[in-house]
Amino acid sequence: MRNAFLIVSALAISTSMFAQEEKDFQDWMKTTGATAGSLRKNLEAKNGEAAAGDAKKLQDVFTQVHDFWMKKKIDNATKFASNAQNGFKEVGELATAGKFDEASATLKATMAHCGGCHNAYREKAADGSWKIKYD
Numbered sequence: 001m002r003n004a005f006l007i008v009s010a011l012a013i014s015t016s017m018f019a020q021e022e023k024d025f026q027d028w029m030k031t032t033g034a035t036a037g038s039l040r041k042n043l044e045a046k047n048g049e050a051a052a053g054d055a056k057k058l059q060d061v062f063t064q065v066h067d068f069w070m071k072k073k074i075d076n077a078t079k080f081a082s083n084a085q086n087g088f089k090e091v092g093e094l095a096t097a098g099k100f101d102e103a104s105a106t107l108k109a110t111m112a113h114c115g116g117c118h119n120a121y122r123e124k125a126a127d128g129s130w131k132i133k134y135d
Contacts, residue, residue, distance in 0.1 A: 022132060025068055028061050035061070036111065039091070043104045048095045051103065055092030059085055072134060080117035084110055 039054035062085035069077040087110025094103035123133045 021068060021071075025065070025132065028065055028068075032058060032061055032114070036107075036114075039107065040104075043091075043095060043100050043107065046098075046100050048098055048100075051095035051100075052092040055088045055095060058088040059092065062088060074121070074134065077117055077121050080113050080120075083113040084117075087113060 035054050035057050039051055039058065042051035042054055062081050066078055066081035066085055069081055087106060091103050091106050091110060094100075094106060121133050122130050125131050
């Protein structure tokens, strides 16, 4: 009886942790959309400091996204996240240096990594929301 309780408890805890990880992931994606929009506007306005701040925030988010996919052992998604992380770092460096055209071009290339991951690991649910696809 005690073993059955321990197994049920372990399953409940792991299910709860899995649900929290997915919620965190969804929150990161929401942050990403808004921050990428802000970054684009700041680059157009040639506001290097604000653009670099946005790029740093995105770099930090993709550090978490990378770790999420690494835990799931999904190498391709981990690579997309790593490429995005590195791309946002470069965007920030270029914005800080006042190279706004180069930063904008790098942002566009970096966003392609986001799109690649979305195409491979996101699917639309029946209710119109998006959910993570793990295969």
